[in-house]
Amino acid sequence: MKWIIVTGDSRGVGREIVHQILAETDFGVIGISRSSEDAAGELLAIYPDRFKPLSYDLTDVDGIKPLYMEKIRKIGPIYGLVNNSAMAYDDIVSNLNVQQLQTMFQVNVFSAMHLSKYAIRDMLLHKTQGSIVHISSISAHTGYKGLSMYAASKGAMEAFSKNTAREWGSKGIRSNCVVPGFMETSMSTTLTEDQKARIYKRTSLKKETDISSVASTVLFLLSDQAKSITGTTIHVDNGTI
Amino acid sequence: MNKLLLIINEMREEAGHESIESLEASMDLREDLTLDSFMLAELTVRIEDEFDVDIFEDGIVQTIGEIIAKIEGV
Numbered sequence: 001m002k003w004i005i006v007t008g009d010s011r012g013v014g015r016e017i018v019h020q021i022l023a024e025t026d027f028g029v030i031g032i033s034r035s036s037e038d039a040a041g042e043l044l045a046i047y048p049d050r051f052k053p054l055s056y057d058l059t060d061v062d063g064i065k066p067l068y069m070e071k072i073r074k075i076g077p078i079y080g081l082v083n084n085s086a087m088a089y090d091d092i093v094s095n096l097n098v099q100q101l102q103t104m105f106q107v108n109v110f111s112a113m114h115l116s117k118y119a120i121r122d123m124l125l126h127k128t129q130g131s132i133v134h135i136s137s138i139s140a141h142t143g144y145k146g147l148s149m150y151a152a153s154k155g156a157m158e159a160f161s162k163n164t165a166r167e168w169g170s171k172g173i174r175s176n177c178v179v180p181g182f183m184e185t186s187m188s189t190t191l192t193e194d195q196k197a198r199i200y201k202r203t204s205l206k207k208e209t210d211i212s213s214v215a216s217t218v219l220f221l222l223s224d225q226a227k228s229i230t231g232t233t234i235h236v237d238n239g240t241i
Numbered sequence: 242m243n244k245l246l247l248i249i250n251e252m253r254e255e256a257g258h259e260s261i262e263s264l265e266a267s268m269d270l271r272e273d274l275t276l277d278s279f280m281l282a283e284l285t286v287r288i289e290d291e292f293d294v295d296i297f298e299d300g301i302v303q304t305i306g307e308i309i310a311k312i313e314g315v
Contacts, residue, residue: 069293125286171279 001050002128003028003076004222005119007058007112008085010039012185013135016215017082022047024219030075032056032067032115033085058085058111059103068118077126080222081119083112083157084135088150088187101149108153113160116175120168129172131222134161135214136177138237142202158233165231174230176221181209181237204239245308248287252280266306274305288312 004021008014009031018029022043028050031040040053052075056067072078089104091097116132123130136158139151158177165175182188182199191199200207214236220226221234242264250260258275270276276284285297292312296302302311 121282121286121289124283125290 001026001028001076002079003030003052004080004082005030005032005072005078005115006082006084007032007115009033009053010035012187013180013183013211013214014082014084015039016211017084017218018043018051020212020215020219021222022050025223027079028052028076030054030072030078032058034058058107061106061110061114064111064114064118068115068122072118073122077128078119078122079128079130081115081130081132082135082218082222083115083133084218085111086135086137086153086187088147090146090150090190092146093148096149104150105153105156108150109156109160112157116160116164120164120173123173124171130174131226132161132164132173132175133218133221134158134175134177135218136179136233138179138181138235138240141179141235142240144199161233162231169230174221174226176226176229176231177233178214178217178221179233179235179237180214181235181240183209183211183214185211200238202240203237204241207238209236209238242309244291245288245305245312248284248291249274249276252276252283252287256280264305266304266309268305269303270305270308271303 004027006014006018006029009018010033018031021027021029031053034055034057036053037055040051043051054071085107087104087107089100112134119132134157137151137154139147140154140158161175161177181203217234217236221229246264253260268274270281285295289295294311296308296311302308
């Protein structure tokens with residue numbers, strides 16, 4: 001059995017992505033998040049052999065190598081990676097706090113890149129034509145007050161994805177981004193109803209982005225149906241303008 | 242050395258090159274063994290899988306001798 005790593009698997013979109021992979025494919029899932037093992041009970045009851053939760057704090061970039069060497073590679077060959085974990089440091093630029101900015105980039109960018117490194121190395125070792133999907137954000141494409149720093153971390157991953165697609169395409173390894181609009185997840189709980197209403201007004205469909213629609217797009221990009229798709233971004237954002 | 246020779250020959254065969262008889266410490270990975278950047282990446286992960294050593298972690302490696310030194314922890 002081949003495996004797909006999903007970060008941020010314990011809630012929100014990550015949880016839905018894990019559910020859809022387990023329900024609709026034969027792949028196993030390695031979940032990585034701070035509370036992965038605590039939140040795993042329900043999934044482990046249904047998929048005891050196909051779900052491996054690993055509790056890990058992705059602010060620890062240096063620990064990713066030992067995480068891969070000592071745990072991930074012993075589970076089995078990696079087919080896919082979904083870099084979904086993200087932190088939102090939400091403030092106007094004039095209040096920029098370097099510590100918080102660094103922590104956000106450690107999770108959203110450095111750990112995501114580091115996991116990509118080990119996923120690609122694993123694919124090379126096993127000659128796997130694998131698929132990497134990064135979860136970006138509509139904020140990298142449409143400006144929002146207070147999100148410039150968060151959006152910059154997502155823009156970094158979009159550029160990284162396009163270039164890794166080019167770099168590893170000859171080995172059959174694909175890399176793409178899904179760009180969700182605003183969803184009702186724990187990440188958007190700090191927004192007031194008024195702020196949400198203004199954000200949703202900027203979408204063609206005038207509402208929040210559906211989490212399962214985002215997850216099924218990720219599943220599509222992971223699958224063979226998307227074998228000719230690499231280096232691109234798919235917006236799942238209710239038509240944000 | 243034998244395991245390293247085996248890995249390099251498997252990769253050379255896949256790339257359509259002739260296999261080589263033996264490895265010398267002075268052999269240059271790119272010039273003498275015609276390994277390109279992707280083949281070096283594959284060599285790195287195969288050596289890591291076999292010996293638990295990441296030969297490129299601290300910088301560029303040029304020769305077979307340098308790889309052996311890393312594997313032997315010199």
